[in-house]
């Protein structure tokens with residue numbers, strides 16, 4: 001799998017990484033060993049900074065996996081704030097629940113089990129911050145639901161918009177062609193939203209950031 005950075009630059013940036021707590025390190029190792037995709041540490045740090053800046057009361061995450069990004073969001077929330085996270089994988093859900101308990105932030109996290117395409121239309125209250133990190137074939141529809149659920153002035157962050165570098169190159173491996181096409185189509189939709197101020201940052205696997213006007 002390819003990355004969006006030159007190896008020398010990636011290695012250089014890695015030298016500035018601060019040591020994470022044991023649970024976060026364990027989760028990173030588990031995800032790597034079991035090939036579960038989670039946020040890159042740089043993207044996780046950027047999202048933590050955005051959470052600290054925005055001070056959201058209500059956060060929605062679509063795509064929990066084992067709960068890595070959920071915990072990194074939860075640990076930066078204010079006293080009365082919470083994060084709702086949606087996961088459909090029966091394998092990942094128990095792992096995420098266990099990590100939430102161990103993190104000490106379980107009381108700030110509500111996990112919805114099931115497909116976000118069915119769950120999001122049922123959510124009543126709006127959110128100040130939404131993090132979209134799910135299957136690429138669902139991105140367009142999950143983004144549409146996200147825009148409905150995002151408050152004015154709210155922030156939406158979408159992961160994987162440079163898609164291992166393939167979004168921006170003509171040399172795409174056969175097994176990435178379909179997903180790359182989806183990401184490219186999504187990027188056009190994302191950046192042309194009239195009601196969003198958007199940018200795509202070359203951090204991690206490419207982070208889209210939008211602020212709702």
Ligand SMILES: C[S@@+](CC[C@H](N)C(=O)[O-])C[C@H]1O[C@@H](n2cnc3c(N)ncnc32)[C@H](O)[C@@H]1O
Nearest residue numbers: 038039063065068069087088089115116134135
């Ligand atoms: C990239 S992983 C999420 C990683 C996580 N955000 C992190 O950084 O720690 C994507 C997860 O989204 C879940 N997922 C994908 N599409 C979904 C959908 N439509 N509804 C609910 N979960 C979904 C997958 O099962 C997978 O666990």
